[in-house]
Amino acid sequence: MITMLVIILTLVSLIDVTINSAIDNRSTDIKAEQRLRSDLLKDYISYKPPSADTTTVQIKFILKHFSFNEEDDNFEMSTWVFLEWQDSRLAWKPEDYSNIDETKIRSMFIWRPSCSFKNVDQLNDDANTEWVKPSAVCKLMSEGNVTCALQLYHQTNCEAKLNNWPYDTKNCTFIFIARRSVPIHSEQHHRVKFSFPPEKTALNSLTYGPGWDLIDYNSSITQINGTSIQFNFVFQRQALGFVTIVIIPSLATAAFTLCSVFLDFRCYIRIVMISFSLLIHFSLLEIMSVFLPFHEVATPFILLFNCASIIVTTCVILLTVTLNMLLRMQITSASKIVSFNESVLGTSLKYFIVPKWKVISTGETEYSINNAEIRINLASIVNSLFLYVFLVVYLILYCVLMPQPEGFKQ
Incomplete structure (x- = not known):
């Protein structure tokens, strides 16, 4: 019994000395x-x-x-x-x-x-x-x-x-x-x-x-x-969310307007597509009015882009109506329009007439067919001319008014 007590006391003394030594070593820097x-x-x-x-x-x-x-x-x-x-x-x-x-x-x-x-x-x-x-x-x-x-x-x-x-x-x-x-x-x-x-x-x-x-x-x-x-x-x-809501639809409607110019003006599908494009433009303006900040008075360029695109779309509608009226004109072979058609279609400019429509034969006389061909050629030339004008206008609008992100400048 005494031997066990001595052993326990010895172990407790060794543990106490070890702990104190460790604490003293760890606390040297602290002291x-x-x-x-x-x-x-x-x-x-x-x-x-x-x-x-x-x-x-x-x-x-x-x-x-x-x-x-x-x-x-x-x-x-x-x-x-x-x-x-x-x-x-x-x-x-x-x-x-x-x-x-x-x-x-x-x-x-x-x-x-x-x-x-x-x-x-x-x-x-x-x-x-x-x-x-x-x-x-x-x-x-x-x-x-x-x-x-x-x-x-x-x-x-x-x-x-x-x-x-x-x-x-x-x-x-x-x-x-x-x-x-x-x-x-x-x-x-x-x-x-x-x-x-x-x-x-x-x-x-x-x-x-x-x-x-x-x-x-x-x-x-x-x-x-x-x-x-x-x-x-x-x-x-x-602006990633606004790009999908505003920027991409604005570009899509502009492309939609341009594509409609390639359609045959004699078909109702063209006037329907143009009218639908105009409706989309006004819907975009209404959407933008919801997201635009209210504290500022400056006009965003994307708003001006869509307003200009509405004007172009309206011009396409007027062009379509005018071409249909032109188709009903009576043109003689000696008129200046015939000379104008020959001066364009007889040169390399004919490759730029896109699209070039043909006469739809309905059993009419040869004279009527020739007269219709003169009118349809004139309509093709005028339509192509306005197509290139609209294309140039959209390119200018894109370069000047389409918003672009800025990178970090440092």
Whole structure:
């Protein structure tokens, strides 16, 4: 019994020694870091700036998220702002603290630039929806480099360009100014100079808002009467759904109108197809009126494209009626129309007469057949001429008025 008790006590002692040894080994770095923080803050005065005259603070913006409020036409942006400066009082030798070359410390214990960034559009807004959330800790490097962060949320109105709808764009501008958030009397003669290299704007972690893509941005800093930082963002609507609803049907109806010109004007099917095409055009205009943004006054090019296509379709209807009236004309062999037909059909231009219709024989006399052939040849020439005119008009309309997406410009 005594032997068993001795063995148990021995095992408990060995386990206790092992655990204490492991804890001590694991906590060596923690103890060194605690000693480092204690030494750094021992004689540190948090309300005194690092230098007597000017402290240069480098700024880095990381855009995290953006979204549009379609009802109010507002652009909302969430941003992390990293402030980096040099404070020689917070430098140390890593070899004196277990080779620790960086640590974190609570921001309330050290000096920080006592300012935040406000959007100029919100300075005099009583219902200010902006907020700034500073980070609780800052990162220190052994060289005395300090990095703290601010989380910003801002709203602004954007300049919309609706002409290219549904690939319309919004140009959003933020102008941030550094405003002192806490008046500290000891800093009255101290100046904070902000440095903002353009490459210090990061978009790789940006979460895109629903329905929009970022296609261009630029930034700049101004040191006149204080520090102001300007961001310009250009966003483009994600238009895949509108392409299937608006763009493709618009092109299809235009092609439908052109194809109807190839049909024989003497058949009722041509006038039925043209009338159906005209009905589709008006239906498209009604559909577009549902999806068009209501906050803008600019006229989208796709709307002008469809209106121009309605005019072309109406011209095809008038052309069809005119050709049928031409078919009933009485033309003598000596008329100028016969000479005109021969001058076109007797040259290489005859290969461009598409389609070229033939006389439908109904048991009439030879004179009547010749007269009908003259009329049908004239109708073929006139129809072909207008076909090429309509084709050129549609090509111009497509190049000038058809919306096209823009790529990312950076």
